[in-house]
Amino acid sequence: MKKPGPRDPEFETRIRSSFARQGLMKTIGAKLLKVSPGESQIELSYSKAITQQHGFVHAGIVSTIADNACGYAAYTLMPADSEILGVENKINFLAPAKGERFVGIGRVIKSGRTLAVCSGEVWAYNGGEKTLVAVMQTTMMTVTKQEKAR
Amino acid sequence: MKKPGPRDPEFETRIRSSFARQGLMKTIGAKLLKVSPGESQIELSYSKAITQQHGFVHAGIVSTIADNACGYAAYTLMPADSEILGVENKINFLAPAKGERFVGIGRVIKSGRTLAVCSGEVWAYNGGEKTLVAVMQTTMMTVTKQEKAR
């Protein structure tokens, strides 16, 4: 499936600036590891501040980094003056989020004029091993300034 | 649809104790507002610590309180010695999470021996108004101690 290249040559600056404005990313200690056309990766370290009742990372945080990685993946392909809106997402949890470090990966499957469909994964790193913790399928929407002005 | 009553008379104590062990709920400032057979409600106040790039509450946190409310709703109907596992969830975002206060509501649609299906809502309270911010559909799984021992 042909993926359009980024229409905005400054996409990485635009995305890093958006990520830096997300208060939640600071609170949970997440970093934007990588951003390239149609893909982004978010890294998270384990801390007690983000746990569920058994001491593993909370499903809500697993979902957060998958969804955010998908959103920024889609946003790499959107016009410079656009904003991105999360329409919906669906996540399956495959294993407990047990590890020292986690990486959420978002990839664009299809990028249209209005909607983009992305797939997400979250991997847990524990010692030398990595485990696929969750898979996501999500829809993102481009909102252009003209549309906002209407 | 017939909903089975709670099998564990101590369900509220069990659930409040589980909620209190979730580090993430403290970090985001969420409280377990209400728990009754087949339903739970989680309350969250606005803070900059949980925002996305436009200063609204992050979609990941909206999803977290919907999923957690659904999980505890399902857990009210599970046996005393069971644990709960989130299988998957699906969320549609209807409006920006703009408000002073948010309530996630989880309700059991069907509770089976192994799986429970729940529906979730997140409401934003802003001044005197309330807005439906997101709707969720999710599957939860009962894990009993015998199963864990196998």
Next chain:
Amino acid sequence: MKKPGPRDPEFETRIRSSFARQGLMKTIGAKLLKVSPGESQIELSYSKAITQQHGFVHAGIVSTIADNACGYAAYTLMPADSEILGVENKINFLAPAKGERFVGIGRVIKSGRTLAVCSGEVWAYNGGEKTLVAVMQTTMMTVTKQEKAR
């Protein structure tokens, strides 16, 4: 949640004509039972032609009537010159689709300028009893003639 009334007074004619053009509805023997602003109902009788391996109605057909009922529910609120596009759907199966007659119900939860979010249910009627067989959450998109012409 405020639901906009139908913008097109001829919505029922438009929808019945669209339904009549769906070859699949004839093939499976489905009828458009009811259509009102923000809601539609599709009825289906049991036949061997639509079964899975145990002789119940196939999950794919349960999903089809839920999705179609949601689509026409959303379409009641769309402009006269618009077309409707299914963006995505999510379905949970609650019980085997065992019965003489089935009704898929679609209701609009939120109808925006571009996207509508709907919830669907499928009920099985067996003797005097009815059972909730599946619940759906879905996104529909309005495509206007101007957009198609761009």
Next chain:
Amino acid sequence: MKKPGPRDPEFETRIRSSFARQGLMKTIGAKLLKVSPGESQIELSYSKAITQQHGFVHAGIVSTIADNACGYAAYTLMPADSEILGVENKINFLAPAKGERFVGIGRVIKSGRTLAVCSGEVWAYNGGEKTLVAVMQTTMMTVTKQEKAR
């Protein structure tokens, strides 16, 4: 991610026999193209009997062959005396199902004792071109004879 091999050496016979009992597959003209451990493929030819209002294949049928391919993919890895139950699925529609021939592909992402998570794709073949029409994420459940007897 390690995928367990099939536990039942007769898995293909078991699956082809199950497929042959699905009345719906005959009605829509679908064939089981391929089945191997953790994967299955279902083929469908275009006909007016399976169309929506614009003459393309109905979204419900696209969803049906994706879900069915996922179900049989999961069933390849289940014990000989088990039955399979569809728990839920989620599908994103990427392009109109326009073509002469369609192939639904299901692959197991994770196969556990009780639940399996699969991903599905539907491809349209039109002249010499192929287009990705839809992507699915779904949960399947193993039901063993002992469990049914309880």
